[in-house]
Amino acid sequence: MANIMVGKNAAGAYSFYLPKRDLEDAIVTMEFDSTDKWGGEIRLNNGGVYYIEPQALPARFPISLRARRVDAAE
Amino acid sequence: MTTLTREQTEALIQEVLEVYPEKAKKDRAKHLAVNDQTVEQSKKCITSNRKSLPGVMTVRGCAYAGSKGVVWGPIKDMIHISHGPVGCGQYSRAGRRNYYVGTTGIDTFGTMNFTSDFQEKDIVFGGDKKLAKLINEVELLFPLHKGISVQSECPIGLIGDDIEAVSKKGAKEINKPIVPVRCEGFRGVSQSLGHHIANDAIRDWVLDARDGAPFESTPYDVSIIGDYNIGGDAWASRILIEEMGLRVVSQWSGDGTLAEMEKTPKVKLNLLHCYRSMNYISRHMEEKYGIPWLEYNFFGPTKVAESLRAIAARFDDSIKEGAERVIAKYQPMMQAVIDKYKPRLQGKTVMLYVGGLRPRHVIGAYEDLGMEVIGTGYEFAHGDDYDRTIKEMGNATLLYDDATGFELEEFVKKLKPDLVGSGIKEKYVFQKMGIPLRQMHSWDYSGPYHGYDGFAIFARDMDMAISNPCWSKQTPPWKKLPETEELKKAA
Numbered sequence: 001m002a003n004i005m006v007g008k009n010a011a012g013a014y015s016f017y018l019p020k021r022d023l024e025d026a027i028v029t030m031e032f033d034s035t036d037k038w039g040g041e042i043r044l045n046n047g048g049v050y051y052i053e054p055q056a057l058p059a060r061f062p063i064s065l066r067a068r069r070v071d072a073a074e
Numbered sequence: 075m076t077t078l079t080r081e082q083t084e085a086l087i088q089e090v091l092e093v094y095p096e097k098a099k100k101d102r103a104k105h106l107a108v109n110d111q112t113v114e115q116s117k118k119c120i121t122s123n124r125k126s127l128p129g130v131m132t133v134r135g136c137a138y139a140g141s142k143g144v145v146w147g148p149i150k151d152m153i154h155i156s157h158g159p160v161g162c163g164q165y166s167r168a169g170r171r172n173y174y175v176g177t178t179g180i181d182t183f184g185t186m187n188f189t190s191d192f193q194e195k196d197i198v199f200g201g202d203k204k205l206a207k208l209i210n211e212v213e214l215l216f217p218l219h220k221g222i223s224v225q226s227e228c229p230i231g232l233i234g235d236d237i238e239a240v241s242k243k244g245a246k247e248i249n250k251p252i253v254p255v256r257c258e259g260f261r262g263v264s265q266s267l268g269h270h271i272a273n274d275a276i277r278d279w280v281l282d283a284r285d286g287a288p289f290e291s292t293p294y295d296v297s298i299i300g301d302y303n304i305g306g307d308a309w310a311s312r313i314l315i316e317e318m319g320l321r322v323v324s325q326w327s328g329d330g331t332l333a334e335m336e337k338t339p340k341v342k343l344n345l346l347h348c349y350r351s352m353n354y355i356s357r358h359m360e361e362k363y364g365i366p367w368l369e370y371n372f373f374g375p376t377k378v379a380e381s382l383r384a385i386a387a388r389f390d391d392s393i394k395e396g397a398e399r400v401i402a403k404y405q406p407m408m409q410a411v412i413d414k415y416k417p418r419l420q421g422k423t424v425m426l427y428v429g430g431l432r433p434r435h436v437i438g439a440y441e442d443l444g445m446e447v448i449g450t451g452y453e454f455a456h457g458d459d460y461d462r463t464i465k466e467m468g469n470a471t472l473l474y475d476d477a478t479g480f481e482l483e484e485f486v487k488k489l490k491p492d493l494v495g496s497g498i499k500e501k502y503v504f505q506k507m508g509i510p511l512r513q514m515h516s517w518d519y520s521g522p523y524h525g526y527d528g529f530a531i532f533a534r535d536m537d538m539a540i541s542n543p544c545w546s547k548q549t550p551p552w553k554k555l556p557e558t559e560e561l562k563k564a565a
Contacts, residue, residue, distance in 0.1 A: 005357065017357070022123070022456040046115060062361050 002069060004050065007062035016044055017062075023048075033057075041070065048072045077448070078489070083108045087472075089201065090484045098127055105475040109467045116460030122475045123456045124400040125263045131479035133427075134453050135294040135501055136259030138162055138270020144351055145276070146255065148172040148302050148327040149335070150182040152221040153212050155187040157205060157237065158227025162187040163261070164438070171516045172218040172303045197229055202240050209244040209252065220332045220417065223275075227480040231258035251332070253279040253525045264454035264476075265429070266350065273354035276335065281359070283336045286420060294320045295341040299356060299367070300348030303328020305521020311372050315345070317403075318396035320381060320389070323433065339363045343388055345370055345525075348431045350459055371431075372524040373532070374439030375408040388419045407500040412442060415533040418541055420444035422492035427474070427482055427500065428514045429453040434463040436495070439523070439532055448489055449479050479503075493540055508548040510539040 005017040006027070014027035025048070031040025032054050039052035049070040087106045103122035113119050126132040140157075143166055143279050145280065146154050156163030168185035176182030186456045190196075192490070210223060222244070224237050241252040257268045257277045257554040259557050308328040315322055320539060323341050324334035338344070344367040346357050356367040369389065370381035379401045386397035403482065422445045426433050433450040440447055451474035452459055460473070467473070472489070474481060486494060486504060494504045495514040511520050512535060520535050522528040 005361065007360075011167075019357075022458045024461070056531055060364060062357070064361060 001049075001066050003064060004052075005062050005064050006052075006058075006069045012044075013034075016042070039065075042067075046058075078196060078470065080108055080110075083470055083472055086485070087217060088487050089488075094482070097110065098130070101127060102130075102478070103479070105477075106481070107473045108480075109464060109469060109471045109473050111464060111467075111469050113464055113467075114461075116464055117457045118474055119464075120475055122452070122460055123263060123454070124268065124476070126342055127478075132453075132476055133479070133497065134263075134476060135265035135268075137224060137257045137265060137268035138227055138259040139166065140265030140270075140351070141255050141257035141272035141275075142166070142268075143170060144265065144302065145327060146223050148174070148184065149332060150174040150176055150184045150225075150544055151218075151331045151333075152223055153183050153186075153188050153216060154223045154225055155205075155208060155212070156187065156190050156227060157201070157224050158190065158229050159477075160189050160191045162227045163187045163225075170302070171305055171391035171521070172328045173306050173309075173412045173517070178403075179216070183216070183219065185212055188277040192227075197233055197271045199317050200233060200235055202235050202237070205235075205237060205240045205246060205311055208481050209240070209248065213248040213250075214398045217252070219254065223253040223255055225473055226258045228259045229269050231260070237313045248290060251279065253284070266454040266456065269351040270354050273352065276355055277351050277358050280332070280335050281339060281355075285339065288372050289337065290338045291340055291342075293342060294393065295323050296343045296345055296385075297324040297326065297334075297338045298322055298328045299338075299344050300352035301325065301328050301524070302348070304515075305519075305523070307372075307522040307524040307528065310522040310525035311347070312381065312526075314372075314378070314400055314525050315385070316388060318400045319393050320385075320396075326355075338375065339365070341365060343368060343385075343479075345385060345474060349462070366469065371435045371438065372528070373436045374529055375404070375412075376442050377435075377438035378526060378529070384500065390561045391495070392393055396512040408526060410531060410532050411530045415537050416444045418537055419533075421446070422540055423448045423489075425449040425486060425489060425491040426495040426514065427451045427453075428496060429455070430515050432495075434466045435458070436523075437459060437466050439529060440536075442529070443533055443536065444483070445493075448472065448491060449474065450487060476551045479481060483507075493536065508545060510542065512536065523531070 007015045009015055018023050026045040027042050027055050028045055029043045032038050035057045037054050038057040039054040042050050050067040051070050052065055053068050088415050091103055106484045107120040142154055163185050165493045167187040174182055174184045178185055185415055190208050193199055224241055237254040241254040245252040253275055261267050272355055301311055308325050312322050326340045336511045344365055346356050346369050347368050349369055358363045371377040382397040386394040424445055425448045429452055433452050437447045449472035494509055494511045497515045517523055
């Protein structure tokens with residue numbers, strides 16, 4: 001499990017930040033993106049895949065979350 | 075000086091690596107790269123933030139340097155106790171030139187050194203009692219201080235002192251905040267972790283002190299974060315930001331105070347200059363208080379104008395007009411500076427090796443003077459710094475991470491730049507090689523270099539270094555070509 005921060009940029013796209021790795025990247029796809037179910041598998045621009053436990057849409061961004069690494073790009 | 079092609083630069087790196095043993099060579103090869111602007115992610119070409127190899131001369135600092143020297147030290151109305159042996163605090167005392175206003179020893183303490191001066195018995199029996207006594211002494215001798223931070227040196231972590239407990243108890247007794255900072259020097263690979271630890275200490279012990287307290291806010295409140303006021307930098311930045319109509323609530327941490335830091339969560343936008351040392355706290359404030367942050371660059375008129383416009387874009391039209399007004403006001407002055415120095419500096423080449431933000435931020439200022447940066451590197455950057463650097467640097471230029479003394483010397487010998495920008499440890503090595511050097515850590519006892527006022531000084535200093543007549547006196551007269559040939563060459 002890794003602590004990550006999910007943010008939203010001015011254009012409304014999700015961004016991903018992993019402090020331990022200094023990894024800043026755009027989130028390309030997010031499995032669930034609705035008000036009541038949000039999260040799931042997220043795919044990054046660099047090809048990495050992380051999993052966030054599906055939850056209600058956070059009230060505001062950025063938000064710190066726990067995520068599981070499914071497949072990192074390294 | 076010649077501009078190298080990609081292959082030549084790669085060959086140069088190989089040549090320099092040749093002297094290392096196999097294992098060290100493999101490791102160091104990852105830290106040296108040829109810049110390729112098409113690369114999106116720096117970690118594909120350069121490795122950073124790794125432990126330095128034992129046995130090589132690195133110029134890195136320690137976590138204590140990152141916390142006490144960089145982040146906490148410039149907070150002028152607090153007393154920063156260097157908790158541990160006397161040397162760490164004494165040898166770094168007042169070396170960083172972060173200017174401040176105030177009466178030193180009465181209400182400000184920036185250039186003073188407070189230490190618990192550990193002796194053998196303190197290591198054996200623990201230094202907690204000494205720290206408690208020291209806190210009371212500080213309160214008695216300097217009653218106008220606003221708070222204390224306890225900056226741990228290596229032994230504190232090794233012997234397991236409980237500075238948190240002593241700090242809590244002391245804070246109750248003197249009724250002022252006391253912040254224990256676990257920045258023992260051996261933590262991490264460089265001062266970079268010290269920045270992070272210091273940011274976390276601010277987050278945990280300072281930032282929420284005034285949550286819910288009344289504050290008369292305006293829609294134009296900003297804070298300057300990551301400007302350490304080296305030679306007056308933050309002042310040169312602040313006047314521009316104020317001139318465009320914004321209100322600067324706090325300055326972190328050059329010429330900063332504890333009260334300013336506590337008020338920062340009330341601002342509307344955090345302006346972040348040194349990304350490396352203060353991005354942690356900016357991200358925290360973004361999450362907890364919803365304050366967006368913006369990286370800006372105040373080196374050189376091109377970048378200043380760009381940054382002022384980017385800052386203004388976050389506010390309403392009056393600020394945007396203000397930004398244009400400021401840019402228009404200083405434009406003629408900057409043109410005069412460029413007209414004066416550009417002909418003298420045009421086409422000169424520079425190699426940089428510093429830390430923090432400067433290896434990429436000052437590139438714009440050199441370009442404004444018609445100079446070219448042919449190599450740059452950070453002491454303690456992380457991957458995200460190189461992500462930002464790749465775009466700023468020209469193609470096929472040299473990048474070096476945590477360069478060793480040997481590598482840097484070899485690169486300079488081969489590339490023969492007209493100027494090196496680095497620190498005091500490198501200064502005399504290169505000057506004896508006949509290459510002018512400006513210290514880019516402390517602005518070589520000059521400054522400020524930020525903002526429009528700073529650029530005028532920056533241009534003058536670079537010209538002073540490069541055009542100094544002493545560089546033509548490197549060859550002794552008896553080894554010189556006969557005068558006629560000299561004249562022929564000049565003609």
